[in-house]
Amino acid sequence: MEQSELTAPFYLYAIARDSADLPKLLEHSPVEGAGQPFLLSANGLVAVLSDNSKDRYPISRKNLMAHKNVVEQMIRLTPSLPVRFNTIAPSLELVRARLLTEKADELKNKIKSVEGRIELSIRATWLDEAKLLERILEEDSSIRALRDSLQNGAGHQERIRLGQMVENAILKRRDALGAKLEAYLKPLVEDLARGTLPEGVVANLSLLIPESQLEQVEEAIYTFDAENDLTVVRITGPLAPFTFSEMTIRWSDDEDES
């Protein structure tokens, strides 16, 4: 494809290490309405871009998935860094000069740091809350005693107190299980990021692991799962290491260059 035939602006998916066997175009569908993703190379690096981009894309499953699919195809081809969703470059010259040239060393080091690594997302959820409650009553005699005393009719205050005791017991159990899961995983991972813990979620982790450790990590999770009948564990991935390597890029001088 001749670059002169391309239409600005350009949607940027990823930056990656160049190599002789990379295709010129990627197979995955581009973000909506844009051109087929192509590679722009300079200084041993490539930028993955689509021409004819919109100025921005609304946050939707469809658009996020298009972005993700292109990034993940690229990561299977060569060590790559995902770029943040909705990064639009006004010109190829800007990508070549400001990123692939000015930031070449920084980018190459960053690529080296995620080479051969994958991301897994692990989420443990309470499977059955009725069963959880039953277990807590079984194991905590003071909660059981209070519950039994309430069955003969009790005041509002006692009911609130029982609720709080149960809630605390659930949180305590959640934290203990989360710590146990992390202890299993820690020796196997290179990096670990904790996500938000809404009600019902026991653990929510993003892991950066060497590809060669994938099986051991899965083993550890199966072990945790086998030991805990109150939770269900969901493994998502392998993913591109979005959590650990995604780049945010701003073009400070859009107007001059476009």
Add this chain to the structure above:
Amino acid sequence: MSKREGLEGIELLGPLGAFLGPILFIAENIADQAEEALLDEKPIVHELTRLGADLDAGRIEENDFYEREAELLERLEWITQQKEARLR
């Protein structure tokens, strides 16, 4: 004991989590602004996580999951638009 593999293509928290996650490299030095800019989005990511967990535990159906996810993404989109407008 129970385990459910990720449903194909269902998990957005890869690209979305990162979209709201730590920022490691920036062509221009705007890290502080970017961190601050994430405050309003975090409750929505919290909700999206809860929604995913509800699906894992079978508390909601897949169709409902997609429907509620779309609502949350629309809210996220709205917040993003407001912020962009403010910057102009």
